[in-house]
Amino acid sequence: MSELIQRVNKIANEIHFSGTVHVKNSEGVTTKSYGYSNRAERIKNHTNTRYGIASGCKIFTSIAICQLIEEGKVSFDTTLSQCLDFDFPYFDENITVHHLLTHTSGVPDYFDEDEMDDYEELWVSMPMYHIRSLKDFLPLFKDMKMKAEVGSSFSYNNAGYILLGLIVEKVSGYVFSEYVQKYIFQKAGMKDSGYFEMDDLPERTAFGYIEKPGGGWKTNIYSLPVKSASDGGAYVAARDMALFWDALTQDRLLSKDMTDQLLKPIVQVDDDIYYGYAGYMQVMENKTIKHILMGYDPGVNFRFVHYPDTSLTIVVCSNKSEGAYEILKKIEDILI
Incomplete structure (x- = not known):
């Protein structure tokens, strides 16, 4: 994959990418890191650096529900x-x-992208350091009126996944993060992944960085809930996401029938894009071409794709607000 690395290096340098790229296909596995996990101390990102992946971890919530x-x-x-x-x-x-x-x-979403442009606006009235458990999110949306009729067309919704996490806690008896750690991360061999608190991050965890209007960078510690939740925010090493997908598709997390149900398209989002119980997928002529996971928060950018026919898996984790898609698209252009 030397040519691939050279071309990825070129685009990474052009866009000042910060993060880790992990590619797995029939030729082998390649992992490459760029930029800094801690800009002030100039600590570089490495293959085992942990990154926030925002909504990229909604699939963990889906699997927890399917297990139950x-x-x-x-x-x-x-x-x-x-x-x-x-x-x-x-x-x-x-x-x-x-x-x-x-x-x-x-259901109403606590972060409605139709009404809010900036995720940081949420924490003006409810400080982010108060959000340490799933029930702490409820005051943000539980007394609001329905946004649409039940069963209506697809409308991306974070609050719905907070409710799913609360269901996991209610019926399993576990705190949501502990459930996922035991029944998903450990089973998949994801040793560098977890639901962490931003004011108590473990070693090798990248700070998320937001570019300031006047130049320079700030961390995202005042931009996100202090603890990652069932709608997003878990921290993973890029290679852990490839291990996770292997565990899922090899039926080590669910039965084969349930895995098939999890991965099938259900709701049409766009012309050839569908959503199932496990994220987005591109479907052409009733066949799934690729599975897609993505996540964005201030200082967080994550992209993942898997092509079932060729077993190509691409994981891009970034600790900046942009860059993951550009890297992913370049790799797809080269390999597909």
Whole structure:
């Protein structure tokens, strides 16, 4: 893959990319890191550096739910009111686990991209350092009116995945992060991944950086909830995401039937883009061409694709707000 590395190096230098790139295909595995995990101390990113991946970890929540479904503790048709005891005065009683997983529940989102341009706006009235558990998110949306009818068209929704995380906690008896650590990360061999608190990060964890309007950089510690949650924010090493996908597709996290159900397209988002229980996928002539995971937060940029036909997996983790897509697209242009 020497030619691939040379061409990725070129684009990485052009865009001042900071992060780690991991590529796995029939020719082998390549991992390359760029930039700094700590700019002030000039500590470089390495292959085992841990990065926040924002919404890229919604798939962990989906798998946790599917595991509990296989145990008979909940079902895709279980309603929100059957699972949780919290008061949602305006929520439709017909909202199901299926609706929440597929972003078709119509519940109001605590970060509505139609109304807010900047994620940092959320923490003016509710300081981010108060958000340390899933229930801490509830005041941000539980008393709001429905955004759309249940079962309506796809509308990306973070609050729905907070509710799914609360369901995991209710029916499993575990704190959500502890459940995922035990039943997903450990099973998949993801030794460098976890749900961490931003004011207590472990070693080898990259700070997320936001470019300031006047030049220079600041960390994202005042831009995100202090602890990652069931809608996003887990920290992973790039190679851990490849290990995770191997564990998933080799049926080590779920049964084969449930894995197939998790990975199938369900809701059409765009012409050839669908959403299932496990993120986005490109579908052409009723065949899944590639699976897509992505995540964006201030100071966080993550992209992942897997091509089932060729077993090509590309993981790009960045500790800046931009750059992951550009690197991913260049690798796709070279290898596809």
